[in-house]
Amino acid sequence: MTDNPKSNPTGNAEKDPEDWVTGDEPMTGAQASYLKTLCEQHGEEFQDGLTKAEASERIEALKG
Known part of the structure; x- marks a missing residue:
């Protein structure tokens, strides 16, 4: 069976x-919008200029 993204819509969601x-x-x-909100909620400084990967990791850290 081939790995069809349509048959597993969350497959890429788990990618590092x-x-x-x-x-x-x-x-x-x-x-950026979500990260700003999370930073405000946690009293953290918002860092502009992050990459997509860095922003995603920062979001996950603030959510966790």
Whole structure:
């Protein structure tokens, strides 16, 4: 059986951010917005200029 993303829609959701093909691109607007909110809630400083992978890891750390 082939690995069809449509048959397993969460397959890529489990991929480590360091392995993302686009992980070194600037974080998305949605990531920045969510990260700003989480930083405010936790009294942390928002870091602008993160990559997609870095933002994802920071979001997960603040959520956890």
